Amino acid sequence: MILRSLFLSTVAAMAPLMAPVSSFAAEPQLKVELSPSSPKQGESMTVIIDPPGNLPPSDASQLTVSFTKSGAALAENYPAFPLDAEGDRYRAIIPTSPLDSHGRTLLQVSDTIETRNLAVWVQKRNFPTQRITLRGSGSGGATQYELDRVAVFKDLVTPIKYWNGIFRAPNSGRVSTIFGVRRYYNGVFANDYYHRGIDYAAGYGSPVVAPAAGKIALIDYEKNGFRVHGNTVGIDHGQGVVSILMHLNSIPTTLKEGDLVQAGQQVGTVGSTGASTGPHLHWGLYVHSVAIDPVPWRNQSVD
Numbered sequence: 001m002i003l004r005s006l007f008l009s010t011v012a013a014m015a016p017l018m019a020p021v022s023s024f025a026a027e028p029q030l031k032v033e034l035s036p037s038s039p040k041q042g043e044s045m046t047v048i049i050d051p052p053g054n055l056p057p058s059d060a061s062q063l064t065v066s067f068t069k070s071g072a073a074l075a076e077n078y079p080a081f082p083l084d085a086e087g088d089r090y091r092a093i094i095p096t097s098p099l100d101s102h103g104r105t106l107l108q109v110s111d112t113i114e115t116r117n118l119a120v121w122v123q124k125r126n127f128p129t130q131r132i133t134l135r136g137s138g139s140g141g142a143t144q145y146e147l148d149r150v151a152v153f154k155d156l157v158t159p160i161k162y163w164n165g166i167f168r169a170p171n172s173g174r175v176s177t178i179f180g181v182r183r184y185y186n187g188v189f190a191n192d193y194y195h196r197g198i199d200y201a202a203g204y205g206s207p208v209v210a211p212a213a214g215k216i217a218l219i220d221y222e223k224n225g226f227r228v229h230g231n232t233v234g235i236d237h238g239q240g241v242v243s244i245l246m247h248l249n250s251i252p253t254t255l256k257e258g259d260l261v262q263a264g265q266q267v268g269t270v271g272s273t274g275a276s277t278g279p280h281l282h283w284g285l286y287v288h289s290v291a292i293d294p295v296p297w298r299n300q301s302v303d
């Protein structure tokens with residue numbers, strides 16, 4: 001274990017040396033800081049970019065952040081947003097998933113002059129497993145209507161950052177299922193399944209609050225076709241970060257899509273609507289459409 005972490009930190013420390021030959025002459029001008037430097041599967045990674053001189057905040061588009069997962073042929077690009085009005089620093093947030101391979105990945109950060117290549121080691125994480133027995137074919141799959149609405153919501157990338165500081169638990173109940181649990185259905189491992197959030201066990205009517213500030217971007221109901229999600233509230237925290245709160249019993253009639261909510265503001269009550277076997281709250285935290293582990297966001301502020 002000690003050897004392994006030594007090895008990992010060595011890889012991380014060597015990463016700047018792995019930059020292309022073109023940057024051998026001097027210290028890189030484009031500074032890049034990662035947190036954490038070796039994310040575990042399912043954690044998001046913050047990339048702080050400090051370009052040489054100042055780049056006007058409107059010029060974030062001059063920065064390219066691309067990430068190639070372990071074993072993947074293609075890189076994916078992620079947007080960077082200014083951290084301050086002066087344009088000193090920018091930030092991109094990159095999700096990793098329990099479905100991604102662990103191991104060496106490549107992070108590439110470029111401005112118009114320079115490209116930094118950083119080797120990032122995604123650490124293996126062992127998630128608990130559940131064995132589920134399904135009988136018959138079942139009739140309660142998701143409707144196309146709910147899949148489409150939820151997909152559009154998870155894809156939101158609003159330039160404004162609404163959240164501030166650490167995220168709070170959206171319900172005071174105990175955690176009944178942690179993030180990332182994998183499943184066997186009738187003895188067969190489900191390759192595409194992981195628990196995309198945290199479940200809180202609480203009674204009907206227990207308050208559900210916004211885990212962080214944001215804009216209400218989705219309100220919909222089981223009766224409209226939200227057969228799996230049940231009564232649902234989606235909060236856009238900005239910059240590609242969204243929360244989904246599912247299986248609600250009730251949603252305040254005064255709450256509307258487009259409303260701004262503060263952290264801790266009540267947005268519903270615990271229920272068992274949709275595909276749910278008993279009253280509980282499911283909170284999913286997504287970064288660029290990928291469900292990530294909310295726990296690090298509860299412990300440390302991403303600012």
Ligand SMILES: [Zn+2]
Nearest residue numbers: 197198199282
């Ligand atoms: Zn759940």
